[in-house]
Amino acid sequence: MSQVTVKQDEWANPGALGLAAFGLNTILLQIHNLGLIPSTMPLVFGFFWGGAAQIIAGIIDARRGDIFGLTAFTSYGVFWISLGLSFLLQWAGIITIDKPDYAWMFIMWGVFTGFMTISTFRMTRVHAAVFISLTILFFLLAAVFFGAIPAQIAGAEGIICGLSAVYGSAGVVLNSKYGREILPMGVFK
Numbered sequence: 001m002s003q004v005t006v007k008q009d010e011w012a013n014p015g016a017l018g019l020a021a022f023g024l025n026t027i028l029l030q031i032h033n034l035g036l037i038p039s040t041m042p043l044v045f046g047f048f049w050g051g052a053a054q055i056i057a058g059i060i061d062a063r064r065g066d067i068f069g070l071t072a073f074t075s076y077g078v079f080w081i082s083l084g085l086s087f088l089l090q091w092a093g094i095i096t097i098d099k100p101d102y103a104w105m106f107i108m109w110g111v112f113t114g115f116m117t118i119s120t121f122r123m124t125r126v127h128a129a130v131f132i133s134l135t136i137l138f139f140l141l142a143a144v145f146f147g148a149i150p151a152q153i154a155g156a157e158g159i160i161c162g163l164s165a166v167y168g169s170a171g172v173v174l175n176s177k178y179g180r181e182i183l184p185m186g187v188f189k
Contacts, residue, residue: 011060011063011064012060013064013172013176014056014057014058014060014061014064014069014073015057015061015069015168015169015172016169016170016172016173016176017053017054017056017057017060017169018053018054018057018058018061018069018072018073018169019130019165019166019168019169019172020053020165020166020169021049021050021053021054021057021077022050022054022073022076022130022162022165023130023161023162023163023164023165023166023167023168023169024049024162024166025042025045025046025049025050025080025162026050026137026158026161026162026165027158027159027162027163027166028041028042028045029042029043029046029158030154030155030156030157030158030159030161030162031155031159032155033144033151033152033154033155033158034151034152034155034156034159035151035152040087043083043084043087043088044084046080046081046083046084047080047081047084047085050076050077050080051077051078051079051080051081051084052077052081053077054073054074054076054077054080055073055074055077055078055081056077057069057073057077058070058071058072058073058074058075058077059074061073062074068116068119068123071116072116075112079109099145099146099147100145100146102141102142102145103141103142103143103144103145103146104142106138106139106141106142106145107138107139107142109138110135110138110139110142113131113134113135113138114135116131117131117132117134117135120132121188122188123187123188124168124185124186124187124188125185125186125187125188126164126167126168126171126185126186127168127185128188129164130161130164130165130168133157133160133161133164134161136157136161137154137157137158137161140153140154140157140158141154141158167183168185170183171183171184171185
């Protein structure tokens with residue numbers, strides 16, 4: 001009897017997709033918080049760019065056996081879809097969400113992101129920067145919705161968070177294609 005060898009397909013690193021979707025959509029929403037985009041276009045993009053693209057990245061990470069990537073990308077993908085849907089349902093008059101409702105939701109996401117941040121210290125400094133700045137952003141957004149600070153403060157910090165994710169995405173793509181470190185990611189020892 002002959003033996004058949006099945007070659008298992010290797011999946012590409014979805015980090016570039018997930019980080020780009022998260023980072024760029026975060027920047028868009030924070031530009032809105034700064035008052036530079038008066039429309040709610042960033043929330044519409046949240047359904048597909050921030051939402052669906054990250055869920056796809058999370059599923060690929062699951063296939064690759066990366067529990068952190070699965071948990072992070074799918075969670076934040078669902079976050080973007082939920083946030084966009086909450087505003088859509090509110091605009092349609094189907095539901096009413098008060099500012100404290102959003103504030104408490106951001107606190108819960110800050111707690112989640114806080115414990116996810118601990119895992120990034122086994123990854124790279126770029127991952128840590130994304131998650132530390134995102135944890136801060138969620139708590140700042142909670143403060144905005146509680147009326148404690150202006151949205152511009154969260155918006156400015158959120159742009160830093162988004163840019164760190166975009167840098168990470170670029171690092172994954174460029175370092176992979178060039179086979180060497182073009183953009184340093186700062187791997188923790």
